[in-house]
Amino acid sequence: MRFGVIRFPGSCDDVDALLACRRVGEAELLWHADRDLRGVDAVVVPGGFSYGDYLRAGAIARFAPVMAQVAEFARAGGIVLGICNGFQVLCEAGLLPGALLPNTSLRFVFRQVALEVASTDSPFTCGCEIGRRLSIPVKHTTGRFYAPADQLRALHAEDRILLRYAPGHNPNGSLDDIAGVCNEGRNVFGLMPHPEHAVDPLTGSVDGLAIFESIRAHVAGRALV
Amino acid sequence: MRARVLVKPKAGILDPQGQAVERALPALGFTGVANVHVGRLIELDVEDPDQLPEMCRRLLTNPLIEDFEIVDAGSS
């Protein structure tokens, strides 16, 4: 399968995401100003500080030309993964519910946290078991997930919270320890932790691979249908 | 026209910045301060002020978490 990783001005974890994707398939960078997804099977909106995160994290990036294609791709059921800044961009773009607010500490935090898989009913977690713990780093200043009461209720009712911070590991004050949520169609997923920084035993844990492998398995399964 | 957009966190959403200010003031000897909220100020020259509300909704604020108010910078 082929991943496309979007590069905005100010993306920082774009190459990291590219390398992580290449552990399970092919991957290439997509330029923010191009209106072309080059036929990839899944899109990754990577971490970093797109457009400097000025104004609000993700606020300016969501208007990049490529994002119109991403929205269309998502509407058609395409797999979209937003990591950290990518999550912020997808929320700003309305492709995911809620918003990300400044951490309650008001500080940037880097921390290796424990996550728990809360739902396996998604292309992103289908290779895991419910309750499985993943050790993955977070690094952000604006990662406190918030959604108004009605949206939050829907997230719970529809089993759209895919990852939570394990008890005691919530680094930012996110509501209900939410680390990652998907859209109604379950094909768009955003999370604050960085699975692409947990794919190599040399540099840390390999638990993040579970996400990328799930995507590959899902896409492979779909191809068979 | 020079306009100001005042952006405030929506009521009910935790505002740690406002809290931090509220906590820090007494230590500096400032008492009798309450209900502090921190938001954003955007000042700009606009040719067509009628565009402002739309600008606010689409870019300058996130309506899910923020309220805004537009004021004329000349008159405030």
Next chain:
Amino acid sequence: MRARVLVKPKAGILDPQGQAVERALPALGFTGVANVHVGRLIELDVEDPDQLPEMCRRLLTNPLIEDFEIVDAGSS
């Protein structure tokens, strides 16, 4: 009294946020916008409004790089 403190980057100080907004707006079809600056808005209840200027200088703003303006939130 409910007061508002408007905090702006000092004239001549680099304002990367303002620049970013100014560049983003035309791409969204909003034209005729210039001179955008992004600052902070602080709203608070104060018992003694005379303390406000001192509060601004000591905590709410960084006088080296920011200017402030105090307005009555009731009247603005």
Next chain:
Amino acid sequence: MTGATARHRELGLTDGEYELILSLLGREPSATELAMLSLMWSEHCAYKHSRKVLRRLPTDGPAVLMGPGENAGVVDVGGGLAVAFKVESHNHPSAVEPFQGAATGVGGILRDVFAVGARPIAVLDSLRFGEPAGSRRSRYLLERAVAGIGHYGNSIGVPTVGGEIYFEPSYEQNCLVNAMCLGLAPHERLIRSAAAGPGNVLVLLGALTGRDGIGGASVLASAELGEGDEEKRPSVQIGDPFAEKKLMECCLELLERELLTSLQDLGAAGLTSSSSEMAAKGGVGLEIVADRVPVREPGMEPFEVMVSESQERMLCVVEPERLEEVLAICERWETLATPIGQVTDSGRLRVLWRGEVVADLAASVLVDECPLYDLEPAEPGAGIVLYGPGPALLDGGQSAAETLLTLLGSPNLASRLPVFEQYDPVVQSRTVRRPDQADAAVLALPTGEAIAVAIDGNGRRVACDPRRGAAEAVLECAANLACVGATPLGLTNCLNFGNPEKPHVAWQLTEAVDGLAQACDALGVPVVGGNVSLYNEAPSGPILPTPVVGMVGRLADPSRAGRLAFSAAGDAIALVGAFEPVSGGSELAKLRGEPPAGPLPELDFESARAAHERVRALVAAGAVRSAHDIAEGGVAVALAECCVAGGVGASVTLPAGLDPFGEAPGRAFIVSGPAEALAGLDVIGRVGGEALSIADLLEVAVSELRSARDRGLARFL
């Protein structure tokens, strides 16, 4: 005296220097020229009080590809790859506005590294503040400087992988913010700053030019701007990491496509220093049309354009036929690129403004003719107190256990987690050892090998004995590299001192440089670059003399990179290296309120080097499970750190007569591993249990050690 000559003093030039300028020029300088000269002949740019001393440092080594004189030093790391690195101070701006000062310090050192064509891959920071307990200012500077460093490094996508922080009263007014950056490049991508090729185009890249950092030179402002307009001349520079990210990617792409003849960053003295250095190094001239420089503010004068220190700008030389392609790439990266002049064969820097020549100077006058001064060092006589005693927190009546807990909980030894948790250490996916995992950061290379890097300095020890204290900084840095299994390739340094015109400060400086030189010679490590920050003084006196050393080394197998934590119960613990720690200048002495007083014992470089080699070999062979050097707080603190990191206890018996809290940095190590692997070493105990127990001295639960260590700094942040 005429008005013009009075102004040279306000600009910091001595009468003698001004006389020299008159004779070199054969006329009076124009206002623009005077501004340019005053900055180029400042301590900061001309190194007029330090250049002669710096010549004592050894700069040659088998791995050196570029030594001092370029924007960053460069060493070969094998496989056709090179690592560029440099440390630089941003002390004064950080003391004024810590967030922006520290942020722009990082921005500046990043530019020095990509100016030689290397992609920045890591940042480290070395910080000094006043005592946090007694001073709101110190806590404010600490919090904001750390936030500023994180802001810039995190936002631009370069990991901050290490650093150090110490607190001493002498840094209360003059905090130190030194930032180091490492970059990686294939050999063929390296580029120098020398301009070449008359007729080639000079292109300014990056941010608009504003009145940032003009500060001192603003006395030259013409009368048009009235008194009250001083406000309009902000000197605080604001960093924009987003602009720099685009600028960096743009420059790296221009180099990859081989479109540039030379490249140079804009730092202190802005366009003036970058252009004159490019011209002087290349033996060519440059003509700059200053009114083509895109400005951020209306009404800027030519001298302001020439000396502005606006951040996030670079200068490059391009062959005319490649200009179009260069401009297209810059546009793609949303980076402003403006042809502002051309290379000439005159050897002169000519500045035009609205069609008139406003400056016309031989580049060499700006760069090479500033007089270099001899220092007049004098050792302070007996009874002269440079640094007074501090408050005593311990009186010697405590038990060893209480002493250990107090040490671990002191700001200088406590866990740095609350600081480095604000830095992203993993972006770019090559960080094999992050802070707290090992004594040096380890970064994997595409060759399959790795590099290691550490930064060290200890002002208290240098204050005791400038020569030996400075040499110890080199030893400690090398020891840190040994702990991860790395062999040193080169070092960079930042010399933070007081006013060198004072004889005792001159003595500290010359002694310290001699100490650095001695240690570098003894270990065979060349100095490839550095920076000098002088005049760090408050009315209460100078800062502790603080040479900071950053060292880069190489290791073959990243999977064997050493760790510091004790990990397996039953492992043997051994002491490697001969050392006779002393209490003078130690952290314990500080907690007892004793002023730093020397001299320190003589250094045995050969035995230190042998210990480093021993540990390096053990780690590289995968024979040990942990390695940690014994530094501040002595062997007791080193053992406690290994225990806390691993969450496991240890029982040891120290050699008779060894002071458990005495210090002798850089000479000895604690290693642990299977007993067989440690055969032949000086085994002092075993890993295991839930407490650190040192026979006949103390027994403290690891949980207690941990909580003391965790609180020590966190309570101030």
